[in-house]
Amino acid sequence: MSNPPLDPPPDPPSGHQTGRLLATLGMYDLPQMRPANNRFWQAIRAQLKQAPQQLTHDADPWQVWQSPDLLFAQTCGYPYRARLHGQVQLIGTPDYGLPDCPPGHYNSVFITHADTPAQTPEDLAQGTFAFNEPLSQSGWAAPMTHLGQQARFRHYLQTGAHAASARAVAQGQADLAAIDALTWALLRTHDPITRTLREIGRTAPTPGLPYITSPRQNAQHLAQAVRRAILQLSAPDRATLHLQGLVSIPAQAYLAIPTPAAPPDP
Numbered sequence: 724m725s726n727p728p729l730d731p732p733p734d735p736p737s738g739h740q741t742g743r744l745l746a747t748l749g750m751y752d753l754p755q756m757r758p759a760n761n762r763f764w765q766a767i768r769a770q771l772k773q774a775p776q777q778l779t780h781d782a783d784p785w786q787v788w789q790s791p792d793l794l795f796a797q798t799c800g801y802p803y804r805a806r807l808h809g810q811v812q813l814i815g816t817p818d819y820g821l822p823d824c825p826p827g828h829y830n831s832v833f834i835t836h837a838d839t840p841a842q843t844p845e846d847l848a849q850g851t852f853a854f855n856e857p858l859s860q861s862g863w864a865a866p867m868t869h870l871g872q873q874a875r876f877r878h879y880l881q882t883g884a885h886a887a888s889a890r891a892v893a894q895g896q897a898d899l900a901a902i903d904a905l906t907w908a909l910l911r912t913h914d915p916i917t918r919t920l921r922e923i924g925r926t927a928p929t930p931g932l933p934y935i936t937s938p939r940q941n942a943q944h945l946a947q948a949v950r951r952a953i954l955q956l957s958a959p960d961r962a963t964l965h966l967q968g969l970v971s972i973p974a975q976a977y978l979a980i981p982t983p984a985a986p987p988d989p
Contacts, residue, residue: 746775748763826970827931828928829903834900847899860929889902
C-alpha cells in the first residue's frame with residue numbers, strides 16, 4: 724500500500740555493483756491499482772533508451788531511493804528534505820487533482836471513528852494518535868505542525884502504513900490518525916472499513932510526493948517522458964491513478980516545510 728515503512732536507511736551493501744536500473748511506484752500501489760501502475764510505467768519506458776522492463780514491487784524504499792542505479796521512483800517530501808536532498812534529483816511532482824490543494828500539492832485528512840462525538844482533531848489531542856512512520860509528511864509532520872502545542876497525546880501508536888492507521892482507529896486502538904488525502908480517497912474506494920470512519924479536519928496543503936532519479940540520470944528527459952505517458956494513459960487508468968499531470972516544484976519548497984519533533988520513544 725502507499726507510504727512504505729520509512730525506517731532509518733540501511734547502509735549500502737559492500738561491493739555494490741551498478742548496472743541494473745531500478746524503477747518503482749510503491750507509494751500508491753494498492754493491489755487494485757497495480758495493473759494501471761504497470762501500464763503507466765510501460766508508457767514511460769517506451770520513451771527511454773534504457774529502462775527496466777518491469778517495475779520493482781515491494782522493495783525496501785531506502786535501498787531504492789539511495790541506489791546509484793535508481794532510474795525512477797516516488798518518495799515522500801519528509802524523507803527528501805531530511806535525508807535525500809542532494810543525493811537524488813527531482814523529476815517532478817504528480818498532480819492528483821486533490822480538493823482545496825494547488826496542483827502538485829496534497830494535505831492530510833484527520834480521521835476518527837464514526838461514533839466518536841469529537842468535531843475537530845483538537846478535541847482528540849489528548850487521546851491516542853496513530854501514525855504510519857516518523858518520517859511521513861502526511862502521517863506525522865503535517866498533523867503535528869497543524870496541532871502545534873495542542874498535541875499532547877497520552878499515547879502514540881506507530882502502525883507502519885496509512886491503511887494500518889485507519890484500521891487502528893476503526894478498531895478502537897487509536898482515537899485519531901492523519902491520512903494522506905490521496906490514500907484516504909483510495910481507501911474510501913477500495914476498503915470497506917472506511918465506512919466506520921469519518922473526517923474531522925484537514926491540514927494545510929504542502930508539496931506532494933515527488934518522482935526522483937539518481938544524479939547520473941537525465942531528470943528533464945524523464946519529466947518529459949512522464950508528461951507524455953500521462954497523456955497516453957486511458958481515461959480509466961488516469962482515473963484509477965488520479966493522475967492529472969506533472970508539476971515542477973523546486974527543491975526549496977520541500978526544504979521550507981516545517982519539521983516537528985520526532986515522536987516519543989514507545
